[in-house]
Amino acid sequence: MVERGAHGGRNGLRRVLPRDPSGLVAELYAYTGGMAEAQDIVQEASTRAWSRWGRLQSYDQLRAWVARGGYRLAVSRWRRARTGLTAMRCHGPPPADAAPSEASVAPVAALRQIPARSCSTTWAAIRWPR
Template sequence: MVQGSDFEEFYQNTRHRLVTMLYALNGNLADAQDAAQEAYARAWQRWSKVSGYDDPEAWVRTVARRIQVNRWRKLRNGLTAYRRHGPQPAVDPPSENTTALVTALRQLPTGQREAIVLHHLLDLPVAAVATQLGVPANTVKARLARGRRTLAHLVGAELTEESTHA
């Protein structure tokens, strides 16, 4: 029997029991199906080893149960943090200037937009932008200059001589 069809047969013969068990344990069918799916995906990745176990289904059940427990733990820890720190403070809506800038940035070619965001919003030096984008520093400088000119036109601002140099 081919390995893929062997796994498919295993899956077909065990999936209902696994999902039923997980559903009975946590009371949420969608979570049970998600945990089962992830457990079967892990079993598939290791099928050459898992299929040799005395009880591969027990391995999948254990993995699925651990996945469920880890999800509960994350939810519980998130709830604990929420209770401890309270809700995030309300965030003001973006200003008109921010909205105009984001709208203008979206109209730039990707390379220019990346260079401008990394250099001006993250304050990365040109060399670091070049390294991150995998391009020469002069390419970054050219993208910055073109991007600034286009942005100035799009937002109706005048460029100063200082802002045209990288």
């Protein structure tokens, strides 16, 4: 159960954060340079605020907490992308997938011929024979 605090229980977060979070999205768009990423980050930051509502409801600046959390998420994503790019530079791109072999194509073609209900049982018998 969520206790009542300065912002009024469960509905407090809804009152503090606007229904249209375009201001937060605009701030994070400036950080990320991508509208879809900014929207995802605002959603994630709002979800994190909601899950921590019992502790956050006594804070005076909830919107600032969500904005700061969003900024930290954006930095984390940037660092993860930079690390991935560094790894790709060191190790090169992943190898191209080879064409499927006849050994994997034949069972799939055979499974397409039987009813869907029997398919999972048949596949289990093929994969894990006794």
